[in-house]
Amino acid sequence: MSITIKDIAELAGVSYSTVSKALNNSPLVKPNTKAKIIRIAKEQGYEPNFAARRLVQKQSHTIGLVWPTVERVALSTLVTKIKEEIEKHGYSMILSINSASTAIEMFKRFQIDAVIVFEETKQKMDASVFANLPIISYGTALNNEIPFVDVNYRQAMLLGVKYLVDLGHKRISFVGDFSPVDQRQIEKYEGFLEAFEKYNLPVTPHTIVNTGGLDWYDGYHATKRLVETDSTLPTAVIGSSYDISAGIIRALREKDLIIPKDISVIGYDNIPQMANLETPLTSIGPPIDVIAKEIVTTVFMLMDEKDSVPTIQTIHPELKERASCAIAKST
């Protein structure tokens, strides 16, 4: 049996309410007694029982994050950033890798104050699961009732294409995966096509390169195929994710194509790691910190007053210049 404030009260010769006050650093207790009580508590290795405290206080000051797909790394940087952001608000973050409904069930047991969901698949979730629990989703809209932080992928592609066009590029390739499962990949693809039409770019056999996967590996192979054909190569390439872009760079280098002299490259995913690739990569997408901040801010808004939060919140992308793009050679 662990030690409680009653035990301490006895040892200190005061009532346990005094102990409670002292331990909560209330100004209502004489410094002397306070010091004494605290000392005794330390000596006895007192550990507050949070279940009891929460029973009366109702708040855990903790936010739960549902992240069923740990094995896909892409979000790990974001998770870390979100944690930091949450801590700035004086809250803690806890993680579950279960599916959304199981995780939320568990979080409720812990009296979590709010939930952020990263679930990839659009799942039917009984509304009772998240009834009067501040909850938000990122990536895929979980449910039409749950506020959702979205990224404008289309606009990101537009930004990238425009940038390249302004540099004089015309033969631009999109290297990405468009498995129909992932809405985000599809939007990037569609965004590229839109931009393509908008700037009236010439269609070549290489305009769209399907990687068939999201690993560096997939980007590498796809690009390898691309550069090994006889037809005229693109002067610029847009990679649809960090990993894919890493593969692209590798494949281009192996073909002795100098970036950006021979070919320009832009990668999606605005994360610091882009700077550490073989060639520091100019990238598009909302900076990871911005996404984190947006998500966390929204969650706290939700906790304050549920109604003031829009159902969909869209984050706009930026373009970060690094060393992988150059003016197109006049051809």
Add this chain to the structure above:
Amino acid sequence: MSITIKDIAELAGVSYSTVSKALNNSPLVKPNTKAKIIRIAKEQGYEPNFAARRLVQKQSHTIGLVWPTVERVALSTLVTKIKEEIEKHGYSMILSINSASTAIEMFKRFQIDAVIVFEETKQKMDASVFANLPIISYGTALNNEIPFVDVNYRQAMLLGVKYLVDLGHKRISFVGDFSPVDQRQIEKYEGFLEAFEKYNLPVTPHTIVNTGGLDWYDGYHATKRLVETDSTLPTAVIGSSYDISAGIIRALREKDLIIPKDISVIGYDNIPQMANLETPLTSIGPPIDVIAKEIVTTVFMLMDEKDSVPTIQTIHPELKERASCAIAKST
């Protein structure tokens, strides 16, 4: 204010202790009343208050896992397996990406029943933090007082080298990272050297190849350098991790070396993904499921009776044959 068993009691015209029993499906309450109570509870959207329950029950049936380095993927498969294993015991798993002491502090607030720690750095942790809390660490020994699940990396290397020697190989290279920070990498390296001496293998300029990092990337470059020298190539290579091995395969293929005809390869990390590489890789190390099971079993032992658990528990490696090794050509 949410609804409690008292409210339900009133609506059902029974005492709240009866409601409690009914909701816990006690056989001590007449089916009729039970049904009625459950119906009312549903109607009212009753949600039990777990803080209150735990105040009396002391158990949360949840195990906390401390994993500060999400951004390093290597462990994610293991985390998932551990979660599954824990669920087999009817428990849940929850994750924190904070440092061990912060995470444990938080877990205690949630009345977690036990803790598993993946922390990479050996940190001084005040014993009071984990006083009478079942706790275990994996990877690096956290502290001499905390039970620790270890992997016998040396033996793994011995296994790999022996296997190759039995196939007739003599010129064997070790491609790995031995940054002094990571004890595990060092042990792999040392294990290789031991085996090397044991079998009296000839030292060549390529016996040891330092990758200087743990990414596929690092393995790729190191191997590239290796195969591009003029000196005689090894007939077999051991890669010290999954990612590094992926890089090795890539580099060998680019040099048009056929695996295993021209060169045999073994990779450390006995995970299913090894089968999906360009060449399915024969690998060494404890199967990931075995590690998970070992960790979880130990944790539950610890919860049952703290004293019966050895401080260090060592898991022994296995060798999984796939398609990357062949008999050495007689030279």
Add this chain to the structure above:
DNA sequence: TTGTAGGCGTTATCAC
């Protein structure tokens, strides 16, 4: 400045 007492929502132990 300190102590008393009621309550938070459950479960568990008794009586009835």
Add this chain to the structure above:
DNA sequence: GTGATAACGCCTACAA
């Protein structure tokens, strides 16, 4: 079968 009632450990008026 059902109902009081006492914990569980803590917080917070309010009383002293």
